[in-house]
Amino acid sequence: MTGEISGVETPTPSKRINSFRMIKEEILRRVRDRVWSPGMLIPNEEVLAQEFGCARVTVNRALRELAQTGLLERKRRAGTRVAAHPVREARMEIPLVRAEVEAMGAAYRFTVLSREVGAAPEHIRGRLQLCSDAEVLHVRCLHFSDSRPFQYEDRWICLSAVPEVREVVFSDMGPNEWLVRHAPFSEMEIRLSASASTADEARLLGVAAGDPLFNFERTTWLLDQPITYVRMMHAQDYQMILKS
Amino acid sequence: MTGEISGVETPTPSKRINSFRMIKEEILRRVRDRVWSPGMLIPNEEVLAQEFGCARVTVNRALRELAQTGLLERKRRAGTRVAAHPVREARMEIPLVRAEVEAMGAAYRFTVLSREVGAAPEHIRGRLQLCSDAEVLHVRCLHFSDSRPFQYEDRWICLSAVPEVREVVFSDMGPNEWLVRHAPFSEMEIRLSASASTADEARLLGVAAGDPLFNFERTTWLLDQPITYVRMMHAQDYQMILKS
DNA sequence: GAGTGGTCTAGACCACTCT
DNA sequence: GAGTGGTCTAGACCACTCA
Secondary structure (H helix, E strand, O other), X not given: OOOOOOOOOOOOOOXXXXXXXXXXXXXXXXXXXXXXXXXXXXXXXXXXXXXXXXXXXXXXXXXXXXXXXXXXXXXXXOEEEEOOOOOEEEEEEEOOHHHHHHHOOOOEEEEEEEEEEEEOOXXXXXXXXXXXXXXXXXXXXXXXXXXXXXXXXXXXXXXXXXXXXXHOOOOOOXXXXXXXXXXXXXXXXXXXXXXXXXXXXXXXXXXXXXXXXXXXXXXXXXXXXXXXXXXXXXXXXXXXXXXX | OOOOOOOOOOOOOOXXXXXXXXXXXXXXXXXXXXXXXXXXXXXXHHHHHHHHOXXXXXXXXXXXXXXXXXXXXXXXXXXXXXXXXXXXXXXXXXXXXXXXXXXXXXXXXXXXXXXXXXXXXXXXXXXHOOOOOOXXXXXXXXXXXXXXXXXXXXXXXXXXXXXXXXXXXOOOOOHHHHHHHHOOOOEEEEEEEEEEOOHHHHHHHOOOOOOEEEEEEXXXXXXXXXXXXXXXXXXXXXXXXXXX
């Protein structure tokens, strides 16, 4: 680029609204400026496409994504409205413990507290929708941030879904990390809650018995096949952040 | 439909894999059956489109959505892989308190504990990215499930973004419900944590001081304009559920 | 029946990134 | 430079739902 000519023309020639991102922003602007207010029907895809000078599919993608986050509501025949209705969605990134700890600039390590194969107890069978003779691997780990306990993990893995795990000892890699690498999933359910720590939990996490814990329980499936159920506990200084 | 002929042909003529949903399922099946295992490069869109007998855009949409949930990882030039990497996303539906209570079959009501207009304190200005002379409406409410306290809500609303709210008294409708109807948002940030209740919080929620609370803090924006920051507290029997 | 969103196709060009 | 995903276009048909 030796002969750099900056003349009358801008290098980025003041684009039309013809990308789905620009359309999303334009829609947001109109909602913010009350051009379209909650509950109001907005023009249909065809009309917007003509106005923006783009293909209908492009408008469709923009509106679809805005509807997915809950800002718009769409129904066939009825058209698209600005949501006057409250169901909103947030997306949450599920981090690896290791990444979470290292992101804070601390050193990560973990220890395996116990590891045994056997029949699943009743409440675990319920969570994983298992029949009564299903075998599971039960692993308990403690994860550290520098030298301080960070998370107590209590995990159950379906051996029918992940037979290879029977022989794995989790020396280099924690169960979560191992599973992520070897047993992908497509569905999950997460439960979040607060509880008072039991004596055991308090001892492991280095807090006083009865202190508040933040609980993160997760069950995962691949198609209809249950993979694992885990309960992860954090002391009360922990904060989970979600966006969008 | 008088002359109904059900002959050799099935009315649903055993479809090809030519919808993005079917493609998603087929991909999941191959991942589950280890045809493609974590970390592995899968065929590119062009090739898959040929195999499935559909357009590349259709494959693109299927792969894009699977990548969005974290099952696949995509990079230009590098191609698409089954995630060997753990960043997964969950979507969370944000319910209205009213709906949440009524879904449990309980009667909902709420009371306004306080309501005042003024300058925002430092920590709220930080959360909402406000300049120091910005005016806010501060509302505190208690929400009940039947006659039991269910949620304590401590909310700050930017008057510059939502000027109409200055005159609203929240008699029929709580602040959340009102805002949802009158002040749409496009971005939000949620923070979840556990804490020990203060004396005040405990009194309001009908628990013992120091008992664990589940905290749900949310800040919302419309484009870059901050709308509201709210902290919602629940006693420890509360559980928040996320899916996918 | 008719209007709206939902989706697919075939082709094209662009943007990123690896070599 | 070349391969891969990212996106847009123009046109088409389908599916749902309201009148």
